[in-house]
Amino acid sequence: MGSKEIHCTNKLVKTLAMTDNKLPLMVFDVNETLLDMATLKSKINSLLGSNKGFGVWFEMLLHYSLVDNCTSNYHNFTELADATLEMAVKDLKADVTPKERKEALQTIKELSTYDDVPKGLQLLKENGFRLVTLTNSPSATLTAQMQHAKLTEYFEATLSIDTIKKYKPALETYTWATEQLSVNVSDAILVAAHGWDIAGALRAGMQAAFIEREGQSLYPLAPKPQFIGKNLIEVSKSIIAHYS
Template sequence: MTIKKNKPVLVFDVNETLLDMTPLKKAINTLLNEEQGFRIWFGMLLHYSTVSNNIDEYHDFTTIAATTLKMAATSMDKKVTNEAIKETLSIIKSLQTYPDVIKGLQLLKENDFRLITLTNSPDSALKAQLQNSNLTHYFEQALSIDTIAKYKPAIETYLWAAKKMEVKPQEMLMIAAHGWDIAGASHAGLNTAFIAREGQSIYTLSKEPGYVANDILAIAQQLVAVYK
């Protein structure tokens, strides 16, 4: 007798997992006149979001993004205006999906998976991103950490998402292109799937993800096969 598995709630990170950040990367590299500018800034952004968690002093991701971009410029001895920073960062709201995303999400919806987002971006930015990339209708809920004011990979954030969806953490599966996000979700008890986007890698000191693929469509095909 075949025992049918219950499908997990699929939890998607947004930036770099669903949305291609190449336009923002190019704009920040140009702004800072540094080919590694985006990588330096994004590392600072993630670092200071965890600082926000640790000192219990919440500022939304957009605010920290602008502050750390100014800090990155200062560390490189580059002069950038607040207006230039704001204009550059606004690109994040108009990012488009990777080519594999729509097909993957559609396949998952056709096979009755529940899909939600869980992102560090604030609610207003998330809504704009999903609308501008034509993704809104794929997700049962679009969750932002803005509500709980704790950035991923804090364990509280993943547990809050599980509570919102009225499921246990182990009944969820985090899908992300960031090793730190996979590590955080795994620590909170979620199952995980790593999307190996270009330039991304798994954090090997944490629990190995249950699924690995190069894109969303490939992960969708794996999940459909497992939970058919």
């Protein structure tokens, strides 16, 4: 009985200490950071008849999101995904109908989390951190993703750039996100598995944490993030230790 009471007391003291300190707002990218896109990759590769199909399409998708930013001609990510998939179909000379394209892209709403994600998020929540998302996906897609992956309960807010109509890594997008939660941009940490997202957040004045997902790397010409880990559990523990 005595040891149990001491354990609970220590846990309470630590929790109160963390709450009293000014903890940063945790801002999470979604696709390839929290959600594993392996099923979508398989679907797109099969549709395009090439193991390189997903890579060709996804690079186009990111490229033309920046074209929309630069030309002030916004289309939501669902529209861009279909348009660039049409381009990939032509480039790879695949025989795909518009209906087949749209059906394949619906897979993005049915992605599963990486195994480390629930525990990593729970660690942060238990230690008093506020969690929000910031994604290039439109709000309807984001809501479906969070519900399917059973992640809704972890997040105070689920933010989509669809509101501001500027794709990450536009600097104003990161500032806008922190303003929605009444937090200074310097008092937030972006957690992402994309070097371009990390670079944008750091340039905007955020702190950043990079998850070293397979196939992802940091941009060498950008500043290094404050936290780096092989998975979200490792990143979460580093952040918690830093602010303890």
